[in-house]
Amino acid sequence: MHNALTRFDISNRVALVTGASSGIGKHLARALAQAGAKVVLIARREASISELATEIQGHALPRDLCAVNDFDTLANDAAEPFGAPTLLINAAGVNLRQQVDAVTEESWNQTLQLNLSVPFFLSRALVNGMGNQGSIINIASLQSTRAFANSLPYGASKGGITQLTRAMAEAWSPRGIRANAIAPGFFPTELTQAVFDDEQKAAANAAQTCMGRNGELDDLVGPTLFLCSDASAYVTGQVLYVDGGFTAK
């Protein structure tokens, strides 16, 4: 039997993290690096990911993921610094928070493209390089299962990502690549700034959880290391809600 803790070991694994310039992606990229992974960082804001790359000895790949038309080339670029990534965190996302009547074809497409299409096409381009020990983590949401006002396209994309996660597991787990999703509750990032700036709203969201508080970015680290590592070797196609019990109530 292995030492139980070695199952959590991800040292020297190569990870690709999208949305690494801020919020959840940035925090998880740092955590993976602290755990010994070599991390490739994708986002549009070059200065932010370059600074993080210097800090964690990772590699910055500035890209607009909505403008990528050849994901195989992107996969090759991601493999250049450290070898082919076997861990992928699809954290880039957008929520435009428009009233239903304000949603346009353009804003709908932008949301669905970044939140749903990009995770599929990027993952598919990477799986061939993952061998038989890959782990893909998609970032779902409370809105994967709950309808919130002013977020219709976002909710549709996040409902879709949970089913995409199951379909990825069905397609790729026979060859040793696992796909799971983490569904965070409310965490303070640029995406949720409007929610956290409104103290009443933030308190109401905290009160919706079993634990009586909103998330802190560190709450996502353990679940991410678990899903990346062999500690979760028999876990695939699952959605792990890291929400203080919001969806349990």
Ligand SMILES: NC(=O)c1ccc[n+]([C@@H]2O[C@H](COP(=O)([O-])OP(=O)(O)OC[C@H]3O[C@@H](n4cnc5c(N)ncnc54)[C@H](OP(=O)(O)O)[C@@H]3O)[C@@H](O)[C@H]2O)c1
């Ligand atoms: N915060 C929460 O409470 C919460 C809850 C549930 C789910 N989530 C999900 O968690 C993920 C991360 O969100 P967050 O809260 O960390 O928000 P955030 O701080 O706004 O981060 C979003 C990230 O996506 C990147 N991004 C946006 N458009 C991009 C594009 N076209 N190409 C490449 N990168 C792009 C942004 O980088 P650039 O602007 O530099 O491109 C940024 O790094 C999202 O999928 C979100 O839906 C968040």
